[in-house]
Amino acid sequence: MIELNVLSRFYMREEVMFTDPAPNFNFDPHSAEFAADPYTTYAAMRAIDMPYYWEEADTWMLTKMADVEAVALNKNMLRNNEAFVSEIDRKEQQRAINFHDMPYHERYVQVNLLESEGETHSRLRKVVFREFTPAMISRQREAIQTFVDGLLEELSDQNEIDFVSDFAAHVPGHIIGRVLGVPDEDAPKLRHWSEEVVRFFDPGREDADKARAEFATKEFYEYLLDLLATREAALQDDLLSRLIGHRDAGQLSQDELISTAMLILMAGHGSTIDVLGSGMHALLRFPDQNQRLRDDAALMKTAVQEMFRFESPLPYFHRFATEETEVGGRKFPAGTRFGLLYGAANHDPVRFDNPDKFDVGRSPNRHLAFGGGGHFCLGNHLARLDMDVIFSSINARFSGIELADTKVEYKRGLSVRGPKALRMGWKRA
Numbered sequence: 001m002i003e004l005n006v007l008s009r010f011y012m013r014e015e016v017m018f019t020d021p022a023p024n025f026n027f028d029p030h031s032a033e034f035a036a037d038p039y040t041t042y043a044a045m046r047a048i049d050m051p052y053y054w055e056e057a058d059t060w061m062l063t064k065m066a067d068v069e070a071v072a073l074n075k076n077m078l079r080n081n082e083a084f085v086s087e088i089d090r091k092e093q094q095r096a097i098n099f100h101d102m103p104y105h106e107r108y109v110q111v112n113l114l115e116s117e118g119e120t121h122s123r124l125r126k127v128v129f130r131e132f133t134p135a136m137i138s139r140q141r142e143a144i145q146t147f148v149d150g151l152l153e154e155l156s157d158q159n160e161i162d163f164v165s166d167f168a169a170h171v172p173g174h175i176i177g178r179v180l181g182v183p184d185e186d187a188p189k190l191r192h193w194s195e196e197v198v199r200f201f202d203p204g205r206e207d208a209d210k211a212r213a214e215f216a217t218k219e220f221y222e223y224l225l226d227l228l229a230t231r232e233a234a235l236q237d238d239l240l241s242r243l244i245g246h247r248d249a250g251q252l253s254q255d256e257l258i259s260t261a262m263l264i265l266m267a268g269h270g271s272t273i274d275v276l277g278s279g280m281h282a283l284l285r286f287p288d289q290n291q292r293l294r295d296d297a298a299l300m301k302t303a304v305q306e307m308f309r310f311e312s313p314l315p316y317f318h319r320f321a322t323e324e325t326e327v328g329g330r331k332f333p334a335g336t337r338f339g340l341l342y343g344a345a346n347h348d349p350v351r352f353d354n355p356d357k358f359d360v361g362r363s364p365n366r367h368l369a370f371g372g373g374g375h376f377c378l379g380n381h382l383a384r385l386d387m388d389v390i391f392s393s394i395n396a397r398f399s400g401i402e403l404a405d406t407k408v409e410y411k412r413g414l415s416v417r418g419p420k421a422l423r424m425g426w427k428r429a
Contacts, residue, residue, distance in 0.1 A: 072372035176268030181238030274418025315343025
């Protein structure tokens, strides 16, 4: 456990002034040490007993489940600050965080369903929600099973694979692509574009990241524009065709259609790859739990939930306070930016017994890996179905699964959590 320096220091933010204990750890989410183990740092941040101010991002970081949950569920906490910041100030803030001079990114990424609020968010969410209900998603099980079986068969004669690049990276693009109506052969391009765009949301972005994100967004846009033209000529039974119908009915604009399709494809990519990799890694790190799941297939649903809690693939989001508010026993003024560390909250010992243990039968398991409130992940049913089918199929087909390389390196950054590679051996059952 990282020791804390209990000497006090003062923070001044607008009219609010109070003291907090000064930690002697360096909060550096881009470091190799943090990537290897963020949870020791999160525990130290929780021990401060108040939100931790991260000066680099002018953000108050929340690590306790009660605080994170309260902000996530608070309707007065918004993803953007347009409601109380002038256009001039907003542009200045964009420049300050290098989020400006990106015409495609600003038009199709920075204003999508995830980033919108109010009437726009409600209208777009209503359009998309009906496509991701449990009943609609359950219709995808057979197609997912067929694809997973085919991919596993291709790999079954290999004694050793990189689970991330050889398997996980091929799954989400095909599955979410088929839901939307994207040809299978285009899935690799979608993965590349999605990773380049999403990476730019991590604090500490550089000009090189900016250039890649803008170029990827432009290519993504041009691809979707061509795909839309194809669908308009011959509608099919897919999500893209139905979004065209919603657009023609006046329920969303052309730009909103493109940004929504882009968001769905991006949201279904990186995070799914990451949680597949971290989920498999957790099973191999805790062989007793792996065997427990193999002995009792009925535990798969709780095991999948535990995979999302244990290594939340999207561990950080933010909210802005639209009015003076109290968080963690302190009052903060309107305009305050809060960092919601879902990954930290999901390891809060106040909510979870023995939170650093992976438990395939954990129940109850009220985690926040899918967020909360108005921005609760619409794709959660599809993500959990993917995981259920995949790990059930692997357990049925293979045995003797073990790490071929115990030095597993995780991605750096605050907004993602997943292994870069996972070398493992297996054999047909």
